[in-house]
Amino acid sequence: MLYSEKVMEHFAAPHNVGEIENADGIGEVGNEKCGDIMKMYLKINTGIIEDVKFKTFGCGAAIATSSIATDMIKGKRIEDALKLSNKAVVEALDGLPPAKVHCSVLAEQAVKTAIADYYRKQGIDPTPIVGEIPEHCHGDCSNHD
Numbered sequence: 073m074l075y076s077e078k079v080m081e082h083f084a085a086p087h088n089v090g091e092i093e094n095a096d097g098i099g100e101v102g103n104e105k106c107g108d109i110m111k112m113y114l115k116i117n118t119g120i121i122e123d124v125k126f127k128t129f130g131c132g133a134a135i136a137t138s139s140i141a142t143d144m145i146k147g148k149r150i151e152d153a154l155k156l157s158n159k160a161v162v163e164a165l166d167g168l169p170p171a172k173v174h175c176s177v178l179a180e181q182a183v184k185t186a187i188a189d190y191y192r193k194q195g196i197d198p199t200p201i202v203g204e205i206p207e208h209c210h211g212d213c214s215n216h217d
C-alpha cells in the first residue's frame with residue numbers, strides 16, 4: 073500500500089481543522105510547484121501553544137501532515153514546537169512515499185512561519201529565534217524533494 077494507515081486516518085478525519093479568531097500568530101506557506109497552500113493559526117499564552125488550527129488546500133499528504141503536526145505542537149512550549157522537523161512528522165505518520173515528502177516540509181514551515189508572525193506581533197525580531205524560513209517557499213521547492 074502506498075500510504076500508511078496513519079496517513080489515511082489523518083487524511084480521512086484531520087484533526088484541528090479550522091481557523092482561530094484573533095490568533096496570536098498566523099503562518100501561510102505554499103508550494104508553487106503543486107499550488108498547495110497551508111495556513112496555520114496559533115493561540116499562544118505564556119510561551120505555550122494553547123491552541124492550533126489549520127486549513128490546507130492541498131493534497132492528501134499535506135492534509136495528513138498538517139493534521140499530525142498540529143497534534144504534535146498543541147500544548148507544547150514554543151521552543152519545542154520550533155524543533156518540529158518534517159522528518160519527525162513523516163515518522164509520526166509511519167512514513168510517506170518519497171514523492172510526497174515535500175508535502176511534510178510545508179507543515180514544518182507553516183508552524184515556523186506562524187511562530188515568526190507571533191514574535192513579529194510582539195515587536196520581537198523572529199529571525200534569531202526561528203531562523204531563516206525560506207520565503208513562503210515561493211519559487212523552487214524542489215530542493216526539499
Ligand code: FES
Pocket residue numbers: 103106107108130131132133134172174175178
Ligand atoms: Fe503539494 Fe503535496 S503535492 S503539498
